[in-house]
Amino acid sequence: MTLARRLILAAAAALVLIAPQAALAADFPSRPVKIVVPYPAGGSTDVLMRVMAPVLQGQWGVPVVIENRPGAGSVIGATAVAKAAPDGYTLGIVANAFSVAPSLRDVMPYDTLKDFTPLTQLTFTPNVLVTSPAEGFKSMKDLQDAAKAGRKDLSAGSIGNGTAAHLALEKFKALSGMKILHVPFQGSAPGLTALIGGQTQLLMAPLPDVLPFVRGGKVLALGVGSAARVPQLPEVPTFIASGYAGFESGAWFGMLAPAGLEPRLAARISADFVAALAAPAVKEKLTLLGLTPVGSSQQDFQKLLAAEVKGNGDIVRSAGIRID
Incomplete structure (x- = not known):
């Protein structure tokens, strides 16, 4: 077989693999999308997702189903996302506890940084x-x-x-x-x-x-614990302004999908969440709740997760923190 023929066959094989993935991204979504919330209904994580769900439904034209899977410091809900099919129809919202869990538990049912596809950081408070x-x-x-x-x-x-x-x-x-x-x-x-x-x-x-x-x-x-004063409490100084250099701390919320999600589909879903955050009705409600919309890139959210896992691990070990 000539080199040219081998190259043609290899290219054809690659197209066969790419075509279904491209179709998957183009057709998404064709059925309801489930978002796993690893906390009980009524909490801030749940409220955030329910504020965004109507806008996402309008964008996608399909129902967005919120499924509360609380327990074990978000590990139960995150496990459900990690084990789901990487097709975009099961997503999960996570918060700081997700990045702390690996430092608190001897055994984890998933790898925090390898078994998920980061989509975007939604908010910070x-x-x-x-x-x-x-x-x-x-x-x-x-x-x-x-x-x-x-x-x-x-x-x-x-x-x-x-x-x-x-x-x-x-x-x-x-x-x-x-x-x-x-x-x-x-x-x-x-x-x-x-x-x-x-x-x-x-x-x-x-x-x-x-x-x-x-x-x-x-x-x-x-x-x-923010870098600058917050509009909800403009009269309250930051820890930094009170003399505690480098003190920034807060709760972030972000979206994940199972590992293996096709990159173009991941980018599409990430962009849809960022667009939903920019909707005036969503921004207004989140500000009233004390949440600042972020809408980061996938890459920036991946960096945040890695930094949080390391930084939180350092604090846990230094302070000798143990779970109940």
């Missing part, structure tokens, strides 16, 4: 350190002064062991040198109850969870 007005801390400086004066009863709640809020608290403790007892709760609601009731003096939690309580005067925000 900073963690916020709040206190009860009854504690008398009007600013971060007041808290610092109390710690320097030897106050020993400082305790701070978080929304659970190994969560982004817990890791933010440990980072704050390391930077400030303050001795603060960590008290994990199962979510923000019991943490806020304990704070307002005087059982704890501080709480680290995502902005959407505490925003209504700050606006209602039930709690006072001392610092936000």
Whole structure:
């Protein structure tokens, strides 16, 4: 067989493989798309997806089905996505817990960085350190002064062991040198109850969870974990502005598909989510919730995941964090 004939046959074989993939991307979607939410209904992750679902349905012309698969710090839901067919019809939304899990568990049912196709980072929201007005801390400086004066009863709640809020608290403790007892709760609601009731003096939690309580005067925000002040609480300084250089911490949400999703289809789905985030109705609702739309590229989201897995792992090991 001549070289020319071998090249022709090889090219023909490649076209045979490419053609079905190209058709898959062109025909998507032809049936309902399922989005797995690894948290209970009503939480911020679930709410975010339900805000976006109507816009996605309008773009795709098919139903978008939200399936809540809570448990094990998002591992159960993420496993369902990892094991699904890589055809675009099963997608998953994940948050910080997804990148923390590998550091907290000896055995994982999937490889966090290899068994998924990153699509886009949807949003970001900073963690916020709040206190009860009854504690008398009007600013971060007041808290610092109390710690320097030897106050020993400082305790701070978080929304659970190994969560982004817990890791933010440990980072704050390391930077400030303050001795603060960590008290994990199962979510923000019991943490806020304990704070307002005087059982704890501080709480680290995502902005959407505490925003209504700050606006209602039930709690006072001392610092936000973003690079710049947030429009929802413009009067509250960042940790960086209060002297904690490099302190940025918050909750991100992003979309994943199973590994092996055809690249052109992955790019198409990623672009559709970015377009949905730009819809005025979505932007307005997310801003009210305290979420900042991002809409990153696939490559940037992949870099974020890799950086988060490493960075969170460093904090987990340094602070000796263990899951409940």
